[in-house]
Amino acid sequence: MDKKPAILCLLGPTGTGKTSAAIAVSRRVPASVINFDSRQVYSDFPIITAQPTPEEQAACPHLLYGFLPTEEKMTAARFVALALDAIETVLGQGRLPILVGGTGLYLRSLLSGIAPIPEIPEEIRQQVLDRIALEGPQKLHAELTETDPEYAVRIHPNDTQRNARAAEVYLATGRNMTWWHANSEHIPAPYDAFKVGMRIALDVLEPHLAGRIDEMLAMGALDEAKAAHARCAASDAPGWTGIGCAELLACLRGEISLDEARILWVKNTRAYAKRQITWFKKESEIEWFAPGQSEAVADGVTDWLSRREN
């Protein structure tokens, strides 16, 4: 009935076995894995961002992992374009695309569409950033109340990022955010998506996260940061803002000890996992599984695929 091609989405917080579940599925049906994690795109940080290992990637094709230099920025819109392209490639090969990742915004943007706001010229962007640094987000928010009252009530005066974004969009396009959100066509991705989530309580997940960070350190996370630093020393480069990267960089610079870096790293990872859990709680139509149930996930996926046949 449903003419739309099938895609599988594997989501959940860090460290819940999404990669191994994807590989389990790929053993049942021809499939390729496509990343939707905003950090695993960076080529300088395969260990720290927990990208699938070369052995794991040998199980089936993996796309959109480790291809971006540290100084380059990834955005939701750029991701959507890359992912749509990757999905088409995989479908063209007669394989099942498996979207795997933890960046909720990226997945939502891909599946529900994102407003086609044109790219903002760098000088306008910089101009707004300079202003917000100087005058504070509250000033821009007060102006937003004039230019876009509807959006202004939705974002907080202290929110530096969203106030900057709203200001640059209005300045560059002459249209406010509300107009772009409402009057532009959202084009949802034309796929029949099966969403599988990995669910776990935070306090159960935490020791796993700590253990995984120790493994990363044992695998040479510090050397990875050192090598990345040799290639890109600017600590404010987009790639350096990832959790683990920033802490190890501070350690390399002698600002904190390795032990302090590790403790911070665990703490920040835990807080991040909490935010992810909050995000995915709201996401609709998810089939939930516990971490480690890779075969159960694969069963669920094959069931779903055969149900689609009828």
Added chain:
RNA sequence: GCUCAGGUAGCUCAGUCGGUAGAGCAGGGGACUGAAAAUCCCCGUGUCGGCAGUUCAAUUCUGUCCCUGAGCA
């Protein structure tokens, strides 16, 4: 043993010229349309070290004891 300085929220510390107290971090909940591993919002009763004294009233003043740190012996 003596002299200082401290003992206040899970942690680091403010503060109360006497009317039982509040920040940051941690923790919990939430938001999320091009930086999202980002950005931001909401949530604070704790014998204010113990005991006694002064006082209408002590966490705040006084005495004493206990504990911690530094210095002197």
